[in-house]
Amino acid sequence: MRRASVILLLAAALLGGCAQATPTPMLTEPETAAPSVIEQQAAPEPTAEHALAGRITVAGSTTVQPLAEKLAAAFRAANPEVEIVIQGGGSSVGVKSAAQGIVDIGTASREVKDSEKAEYPDLVIHRIAVDGVAIIVHPDVPLDSITTEQVQAVFAGEIANWRELGGPDQPITVVAREEGSGTRDFFQEHFMKDKEIVARAILQPSNGALRTAVSTTPNSIGFLSFGYLDDSVKALAVDGVQPTEANVYAGTYTAWRYLNMLTRGEPAGLARAWLEFILSDDGQQIVTAQGYLAVKR
Structure with missing residues (x-):
């Protein structure tokens, strides 16, 4: 097999951002239910007579993009005649581009928002x-846990000094994702409710950029996808519950969302083959290896 070579085109915001909507079926509410591990099946191996070849185009969430790249590389390793072109742009770009057949x-x-479902049936x-x-802080912040109410107050600017949370007499630097980010929209809906993130927040264009900003900015706080957590930042327990995969599955850590791929109609050909691989045993092992959780089909 030839070595995988995924072509990555890093799009600079194709059409716009993304917005969060209430999770749909399969689970009831993220606050009260937990995702289940799928019963996985191995993806079928292509035969010489039915070798896959061609091009798949992908665009959308910058959170999903690195995971999609790993999944594409693994798929290409078994199917070297397949080219997978992956772009970012944001979740709303992903919805619109798929629905309009651009990718x-x-x-x-x-x-997917109700308005989008109505527009793109x-x-x-x-x-x-x-x-x-996860809620993350600079490693030197002497805090290990925070409540949902405190998260809301900090990011709304109502609590502006670590002293108010039992820490040192130092101002809190709030770091957040940019407007249109799916991660920001989820954070807004889950934690902030009807309050807005403070205007003085330092905005970052991606999870990776936000992690770097928090890890290098003393007294800072932010929010981050599980897939980007590492030792450069400290993840806080929320309401006494650690942000771990086990606690998400147990239903005790409630700040989670699905990562989605979208097609116009039922997928066929190469797109279907790749999606089947992603939901296969091998594909879901890649998902978990990247710090995410497997899904239930």
Whole structure:
């Protein structure tokens, strides 16, 4: 097999951002239910007579993009005649691009909004992973846990000094995602409710950029996809519950969302083959290896 070579085109915001909507079927409410591990099947191996070849185009969520790249590389390793072109742009770009047939597959780190479902009735949602969202701080912040109410107050600017949370007498630097980010929209709906993120927040264009900003900015706080957590930042327990995969599955850590791939109508050909691989045993092992959680089909 020839070595995989996924072509990555990093789009600079194709059409716009993304917005969060209430999760749909399969689970009831994220606050009270937990995702289930899928019963996985191995993806079929292509035969010489039926070798896959061609091009798949993908665009959308920057949260899903690195995971999609890993899944594409693994798929290409077994199917070297397949080219997978992956772009970012945001969840709303993923929804619109897939629905309008601009790309074969769109990606979104949020649920499809009711308005989008009405506008694009042929859109089909494929859940590929579950992703938690953690509250993170600079490693030197002497805090290990925070309540949902405190998160809301800090990001709304109502609490502006760590002293008010039992920490040192230092101002809190709020770091957040940009407007249109699916991760921001999820954070807004889950934590902030009807309050807005403070205007003085330092905005970042991606999970990776936000992690770097928090890890290098003393006294800072932010929110981050589970798939981006590492030792450069400290993840806080929320309401006494650690942000772990086990606690998401147990239903005790409630800040999680689905990662989705989207197609216009039921997928066929290469798109279908790749989606089947993603939801296979091998594909879901890649999902979990990247720090995300497997889904239930």
